Structure formats: C-alpha cells, structure tokens
Amino acid sequence: MLDAAIETVAETADRPVIHSDQGGHYGWPGWLSRMSDANFTRSTYRKACSPDNAACEGFFGRLKNELFHPRDSKNSTIEQFIEALNSYIRWYNEKRINISLGSLSPIEYRVSLGFAA
Numbered sequence: 001m002l003d004a005a006i007e008t009v010a011e012t013a014d015r016p017v018i019h020s021d022q023g024g025h026y027g028w029p030g031w032l033s034r035m036s037d038a039n040f041t042r043s044t045y046r047k048a049c050s051p052d053n054a055a056c057e058g059f060f061g062r063l064k065n066e067l068f069h070p071r072d073s074k075n076s077t078i079e080q081f082i083e084a085l086n087s088y089i090r091w092y093n094e095k096r097i098n099i100s101l102g103s104l105s106p107i108e109y110r111v112s113l114g115f116a117a
Contacts, residue, residue: 002031006038019043019056063088 020026067088093106101109
C-alpha cells in the first residue's frame with residue numbers, strides 16, 4: 001500500500017501523513033527509507049505514547065460508526081465506496097459540528113484560528 005501511495009502522489013506536490021500502528025513492519029528499515037525517500041510523514045511510532053495514535057484512532061472509530069456500520073455495502077462497487085468515503089470526509093470537515101471546537105466544524109475552527117481560508 002505504501003508503494004501505491006508513493007505512485008499516486010509522485011506527480012503532485014502533496015506529501016501525506018501516513019498513519020500506522022505499532023506493527024513491527026512500520027519500523028523496518030526498508031519501510032522507513034521508502035517513507036523518507038518519498039518525503040512522507042509518519043503519524044506514529046513512539047512506543048507507549050497513546051496521544052500519537054488517539055486522534056487518528058478516534059477519527060477511524062467515528063468513521064466506522066457513522067459511515068460503515070449503518071450501511072450494507074455488499075453490493076457496492078469500489079467507485080461507490082470511494083464516493084461515499086469522499087462525501088463523508090467532506091461532510092466531516094465542512095459541516096459536522098464538534099462541541100470541543102466551540103460547536104464549529106473542523107474547517108470553521110481552523111478558519112477562526114487563522115489556519116485556513
């Protein structure tokens with residue numbers, strides 16, 4: 001999957017953050033050098049530091065509860081899945097209010113801090 005991600009963004013200026021857990025392969029020198037060569041950022045790999053993982057795990061938990069569990073996707077195509085996921089992420093960032101962000105969406109909150117336009 002890492003190689004596919006590298007190929008996908010090879011022609012763009014985008015450099016994603018790669019979320020990983022504590023699996024041994026994420027510390028393997030070959031994986032680390034590919035990450036470094038592609039100029040990707042790792043979101044985790046500090047042992048016993050749960051805050052590293054908490055934001056991503058929290059998001060993925062909400063994604064499963066709000067998007068995947070309520071649906072029957074047995075007959076969905078990959079294109080339908082991609083569209084549903086993209087729609088969810090847009091809704092999550094642009095419309096879904098978050099009490100801990102002052103009842104703002106993530107985008108509204110970033111704009112209020114001057115981090116986004």
